[in-house]
Amino acid sequence: xxxxxxxxxxxxxxxxxxxxxxxxxxxxxxxxxxxxxxxxxxxxxxxxxxxxxxxxxxxxxxxxxxxxxxxxxxxxxxxxxxxxxxxxxxxxxxxxxxxxxxxxxxxxxxxxxxx
Amino acid sequence: xxxxxxxxxxxxxxxxxxxxxxxxxxxxxxxxxxxxxxxxxxxxxxxxxxxxxxxxxxxxxxxxxxxxxxxxxxxxxxxxxxxxxxxxxxxxxxxxxxxxxxxxxxxxxxxx
Numbered sequence: 001x002x003x004x005x006x007x008x009x010x011x012x013x014x015x016x017x018x019x020x021x022x023x024x025x026x027x028x029x030x031x032x033x034x035x036x037x038x039x040x041x042x043x044x045x046x047x048x049x050x051x052x053x054x055x056x057x058x059x060x061x062x063x064x065x066x067x068x069x070x071x072x073x074x075x076x077x078x079x080x081x082x083x084x085x086x087x088x089x090x091x092x093x094x095x096x097x098x099x100x101x102x103x104x105x106x107x108x109x110x111x112x113x114x115x
Numbered sequence: 116x117x118x119x120x121x122x123x124x125x126x127x128x129x130x131x132x133x134x135x136x137x138x139x140x141x142x143x144x145x146x147x148x149x150x151x152x153x154x155x156x157x158x159x160x161x162x163x164x165x166x167x168x169x170x171x172x173x174x175x176x177x178x179x180x181x182x183x184x185x186x187x188x189x190x191x192x193x194x195x196x197x198x199x200x201x202x203x204x205x206x207x208x209x210x211x212x213x214x215x216x217x218x219x220x221x222x223x224x225x226x227x
Contacts, residue, residue, distance in 0.1 A: 004158070033214060040124070042219035043159070043204065058214065090158055102147055102208050104215060106158030 003027075004107035006091055012113045019078040021110050023091030030096040032074035033104065034058075034066060037088040049074055050096070081114045088112075119207050121218025128225050134192040136221045138205035141186065145207040149215070150179065150190050153202045162203070163190070195225045 007022035025032065033048040035058075045058030047066040055066050063085060067075040074093075078085055088111050092104040120139045128134045138148075149164035165172045165179040165188065172179045178191040192199055202222050206215040 040219065042121075043217040045214055048214055092158070102210065102213075102215060103149070103161050103164070106151075106160065108156070108158050 004091055004093055004105050006089075006107040006110050008110050009108065010111050010113075012115065013078075013081050014115055015082060017078075017081050017114075019081045019112065019114075021076040021078075021089055021091075021112070023074045023076070023093075023107055024072055025074075025091075025093040025105070026072065027093060027095070027105065028071070029093035029105075030071070031094045032068065033092040033094075034064075034074065034076045035090045035092065036060070037090055037109070043090065046076065081112075083114050086112060086114045119205055119216050119218045121205050121221060123221060124219070125222045126224070128192075128195045128223065130195060130197060130225055130227045132195050132225075134195045134199065134223055134225070135189060136203055136205070136223070137187065137189045138207075138218050139185075139187045140207050140216075142207070142209075142216075143186065144209050145216075146210050147208050148179070148181065148188050149206050150177075151204040151206065151217075153204065153220075155201075159202075159204055192223075195223075197225045197227060199223060200225050 004025045034046045035043045049055050049068045065077045088109050090109045091107040094104045150162045151159035152162040153159040176193045181188045202220045204220045205218040208215045
């Protein structure tokens, strides 16, 4: 069974803390994505990566960075957490194979609260 | 900015009724249009998808209708059931290494 796992389901941090959200996929996918989900705003793309050590900015990269040192792992970093980063964070992966039609597989999400 | 506009934001349907969610897109280069279903506490999962070479695709009670000239596509859920209650996202992309562009989602509630 294919799987995308995220390190925490719930996380509470203080303003100014450095926060690491980890995502691991076991499908040997080349592509990985980080989204945040907020009510009424849908899924907004933060960063994505098409290969190890590669990263591309999404629609809302400000205040975030990412790291992809291994193919299966994609980390989202909040350098200095702020209350407006309280959100649900979703990681996804997809295959580069054209026959996969860009199907993305999502993890269960991490609900981050910044106090 | 590439956009996919989804409506309605929320929908309440009686059990056994038809649920209809609509999406419109702007970029004529999009060639892949999936719908994702998300239950509370879970990540979204692919429900059904269509490519623009067909006008309709049906899988069980779920049907995508696609209108290329109008740049619109919609999800129809026939004989809606309480278990269909979830948030639905439409999306679009260009085949290849481009991210999906998601609509803002529709929260569907099917009541008995």
